[in-house]
Amino acid sequence: MQETNEQGTAVEQSKPLDDLMQKVAEHKGCGTSGGSGKASCGSSAGQGDLPTEIWEKVKNHPCYSEEAHHHYARMHVAVAPACNIQCNYCNRKYDCANESRPGVVSEKLTPEQAAKKVVAVASTIPQMTVLGIAGPGDPLANPEKTFRTFELISEMAPDIKLCLSTNGLALPEHVETIKKFNVDHVTITINMVDPEVGAKIYPWIFHEHKRYKGVEAAKLLSDHQLRGLEMLTEAGILCKVNSVMIPGINDEHLVEVNKAVKSRGAFLHNIMPLISAPEHGTVFGLNGQRGPTAQELKALQDKCEGEMNMMRHCRQCRADAVGLLGEDRSAEFTTDKIMEMDVQYDPEVRREYQETVEREREAKVVAKQAELEEIAGEQSDIRVLVAVATKGSGRINEHFGHAKEFQIYELSTAGSKFVGHRRVDLYCQGGYGDEDALPTVIRAISDCHAVFVAKIGGCPRDELKGAGIEPVDGYAHEFIEQSALAWFKDYLGRVQSGEIEHIDRGDAAIRQGAYVA
Ligand code: SF4
Secondary structure, eight states, rough: OOEETTTTOOOOOOOOHHHHHHHHHHHHHHHSSSSSSOOOOOOOSTTTOOOOHHHHHHHOOOTOOOOOGGGEEEEEOOOOOOOSSOOOTOOOOEETTTTTTEEEEEEOOHHHHHHHHHHHHHHHOOEEEEEEEBBOOOGGGHHHHHHHHHHHHHOOTTEEEEEHHHHHSTGGGHHHHHHHHOOEEEEEEOOSSHHHHTTOOOSEEETTTEEEEHHHHHHHHHHHHHHHHHHHHHTTTTEEEEEEEOOTTTTTTTTHHHHHHHHHTSOOOOOEOOOOOOGOOOOHHHHTTTOOHHHHHHHHHHHHHHHOOOOOOEEEEOOOOEEEETTOOOGGOHHHHHOOOOOOHHHHHHHHHHHHHHHHHHHHHHHHHHHHHHHTTTTOEEEEEEEEESSSSTTEEEEEEESSSSEEEEETTTTEEEEEEEOOOBBSSSSSTTTTHHHHHHHHEEEEEEEESBBBOOEEEEEEEOOTOEOOTTTTTTTHHHHHHHHHHHHHHHHHTTOOOOOOOOOOOOOOSOOOO
């Protein structure tokens, strides 16, 4: 097979690469190969039924493997300011330090600044494995800047995986270039396959020097998105589809979207809640369009999971985010600071660090397996959600008051399953608790039966108990899933002995507005 290199010269593509691309193309979406709808893409189960070659591509990618997101970090560089469509949920904002949502950045970068930043971050955070370009506009509406950035990074730090996120309008015309630059993960945001639905989400698009509106615009966008997805799949490039769940507009329709993208070979589907508040200045924020509740989102994800594996750990990151998903270290790497840094890029240090991470991952899997064997004989239909305060590594290692988010696990006699996360305002304000923040934290996890923390103060402990949520600090610094299953076994024992009564919990609120801390 002949490929063309950056200088336009024909080169022979290796046989192993041919084989890998064939396998990726054949994978045709999660859940198809085993027939059970339970393949491992993005799940916590490890390789599962994935071909080894594909697993190698996703196992260290924090967005494509749920299990990896506890251990590996990503960063975005904001080199793509322009956009070619308008979405009613989007407002590209600069200098908004307290907002974490797509389209928000503090600095725009040139490709050269971006490359220096990537090398600086990769040298400081050795678990950083992925570089994504996700805006603040559309990377493919800024193709020169996007591909120049990829070119520089692949020369300076060839061990870093390259990713881009696009609305898909300009995707078909760029698939060959995406292949040429070895971008092996692409995310397409697809919110509809019915133009009538699309007209309620997109007021206009701009394509080939012409502005389109209404149903005509949505049809053109949808055609390009689906064609681009098919072309990427055929090229052996892993595709994730992001969809924003907008109640009353596309919530029911997303089941159709899920089928359409699965049949075109999408690897993973990420259904995210609409984030909508008046202070964001978006059309939906200003007209009062609400986002889904936590249980509405989970119900839709559960429904689609039968068809295809779902991503549930997306943090809807800023276009300049740095660090583990759920943390943001971008303030440590501003352009001023980077330009002063003496960066020594040492792939060997990164490799050694990542080997340590791999040993920790293996220990975690063994610990979970041992606890699963313990619970194997239990008979019960009870299913509960629990919240976990963690800084990463799959351990319960964060204080209640320091948590900016809680990870949510579903527990049953079948085992534990990561089902999402909830962002919260910081409770601890350095020596005292913010009484205004506590009710928002409780609302965010009010569908959970327990919250696991490394430590918790007397006041929040009492408030949580009063709200019917059990604070659990007896597993501090232990592995999350092993501990949650041990607690669940004890919980079932307490229910069976009559010590406590199991009652279903209600719904919970997804955080919408800017943070207070
Ligand atoms: S926005 Fe979602 S998919 Fe993109 S880097 Fe963040 S977690 Fe990953």
